[in-house]
Every structure is written in C-alpha cells, then in structure tokens.
Amino acid sequence: MSRQFDLLVFDWDGTLMDSTGMIARSIQRAFRDVGLTEPSDKDARFVIxxxxxxxxxxxxxxxxxxxIQRIVDAYRGHFLSQDHELQLYSGVEEGLLRLQAAGFRMAVATGKSRAxxxxxxxxxxLSPFFEVSRTADEAFSKPHPAMLEYILEACDIEGHRTLxxxxxxxxxxLAINAGTASVALSYGAHPLHDLLPLKPLAHFDDFSRLTDWILAHG
Structure with a gap:
C-alpha cells in the first residue's frame, strides 16, 4: 500500500508530554501572584x-x-519549579521508535519557547527522533501557518504529504492554514467536541492507537 504522508509534525504539550494540567495551574497561579483574578481551568487550557x-x-x-510580562515571569517560575516532574504519555517513546523504523520523517511544532x-x-x-522543530518564539504563534510553513520548507516536503x-x-x-492534513488526540488540552469541527482525519485517546493508525493508513 502506498504511503500518504512522508512527514509527521507533532505538537509537544498535551500530545507527547502530559503537561496540560501543570500548565493550566501555573497560569492560574501566575495571575493570582500579580493580584489578578485567575482564569478558569477551561480558559487556561484553551490557550495552551x-x-x-x-x-x-x-x-x-x-x-x-x-x-503581561509580570504574569509571564510568574508563570515561568511556577512551571520551571515543577517541570522535572513531567512525564511523556504512555506509548510515546515506543510509538516514535516504530514510526522512525517505518521510515517516517518527524518534526515538532510547539507553543513552547526554544529554550x-x-x-x-x-x-x-527524544531529540534524535526529530529532524527539525519550530517554537513560538521563532515564528508567529499558532494557528498562524508560519511555524508549519518553516518546517515544510526546511524538510523540502509539500503540505499534502504532511500530517x-x-x-x-x-x-x-494550524494544519488547515498551512494546507496539511491533521489528526487529533483527545487526552490533552481541548475536548474532543471542540476538535471534531476542524475535521481531523481521525482522533485517538491513546498514543499507541495513533501509532497503529499511522502505520496502517499513513
């Protein structure tokens, strides 16, 4: 069976790493630290x-x-004091190994900073798995297409061959704006009912199932 995609581009937080809860809590604490009303959990998760x-x-x-800068600084203090506790989601390392062995090229597009x-x-x-990466301090923030467009150019791959x-x-x-296909993971920051209207090719609540699907259909 011929392959649809050559390049797989992964988000990081909420996709590969189980970090959305800590990010949301750190945002809420940062607002509280500077004397402002903390955002709801839903709103804090939305901006991840x-x-x-x-x-x-x-x-x-x-x-x-x-x-804004005071809140950003407070957030960084909270998050960095705890980020050593963060773990990859179950099945991520094994899944990346399987995808690499199958010949897929891989990249990261993330709202994190380069540092x-x-x-x-x-x-x-995980660094050896990824050919290129692009972060929020190197391009316009998602969902602007610049982050993904840079990756496509760096890898010399067309959008229709990218997932x-x-x-x-x-x-x-971001995928829509950059002209690529997408799949959704429902265990991260945004609920499935918000993801489905954007028409991902498929959705999964487990990284191993995602890996199986890519190997079978990607």
Missing part, C-alpha cells in the same frame, strides 16, 4: 499551544505590556 505572551494577552485583553523545547528534548532523550498531530484546536487550525 499559544506563545506565552499571546496566551496571557488572550486571558487578560485589558492588561498592558508590563502586566523550553531544548530542555525537554534533552531530558526525555499534523495535536491535541488543540490551534494545532488543527
């Missing part, structure tokens, strides 16, 4: 995948640049 400044501006549209992504790639040992894999509406809209 945005760049940090874009996320905080979305949650506090009335805030000025100085206030943050490099830190977790080193901590998890975006993520857990948020931002990931799926």
């Amino acid at each position: 995948g945005y760049g940090l400044h874009e996320a905080m501006q979305y949650l506090g549209p009335e805030l000025n640049a100085e206030q 943050g992504l490099d830190r977790v790639l080193a901590a998890t040992g 975006m894999i993520g857990d948020t509406t931002h990931d799926l809209q």
Whole structure:
C-alpha cells in the first residue's frame, strides 16, 4: 500500500508530554501572584499551544505590556519549579521508535519557547527522533501557518504529504492554514467536541492507537 504522508509534525504539550494540567495551574497561579483574578481551568487550557505572551494577552485583553510580562515571569517560575516532574504519555517513546523504523520523517511544532523545547528534548532523550522543530518564539504563534510553513520548507516536503498531530484546536487550525492534513488526540488540552469541527482525519485517546493508525493508513 502506498504511503500518504512522508512527514509527521507533532505538537509537544498535551500530545507527547502530559503537561496540560501543570500548565493550566501555573497560569492560574501566575495571575493570582500579580493580584489578578485567575482564569478558569477551561480558559487556561484553551490557550495552551499559544506563545506565552499571546496566551496571557488572550486571558487578560485589558492588561498592558508590563502586566503581561509580570504574569509571564510568574508563570515561568511556577512551571520551571515543577517541570522535572513531567512525564511523556504512555506509548510515546515506543510509538516514535516504530514510526522512525517505518521510515517516517518527524518534526515538532510547539507553543513552547526554544529554550523550553531544548530542555525537554534533552531530558526525555527524544531529540534524535526529530529532524527539525519550530517554537513560538521563532515564528508567529499558532494557528498562524508560519511555524508549519518553516518546517515544510526546511524538510523540502509539500503540505499534502504532511500530517499534523495535536491535541488543540490551534494545532488543527494550524494544519488547515498551512494546507496539511491533521489528526487529533483527545487526552490533552481541548475536548474532543471542540476538535471534531476542524475535521481531523481521525482522533485517538491513546498514543499507541495513533501509532497503529499511522502505520496502517499513513
């Protein structure tokens, strides 16, 4: 059977790493630290995948640049004090090994900063799996297509041969904007009923099932 896709592009938080709960709590604590009403869990989870400044501006549209920076700094303090506790989702490392063995090329498009992504790639040992990566401080924030367009150009692969894999509406809209297909993971930041209207090719609640599907249909 001929292959549909050559390149698999993964989001990080909520897709490969079980970090959405900690991100949401760190956002809420950051707002509280600077004397502001903390956002709801739903709102804090919604902005996961945005760049940090874009996320905080979305949650506090009335805030000025100085206030946003204070929240960002507070968030980083909370998150970095706990990120050593974070784990990959079950089946991720095994799945990436299987996909690599099958000849798929792989990349990462994430709302993390470059420093943050490099830190977790080193901590998890996953760096060798990914040919290229793009972060929120190197491109416009999701769902702007620039992040994925850079990866396509760097890999010299056309959009229709690329599959975006993520857990948020931002990931799926990014794929639409960049002209690629997508699949959704329902165990991350955004609920499945929000993901389905963006028409992913498939959706999964387990990374191993995602891997099986790609090997069979990708």
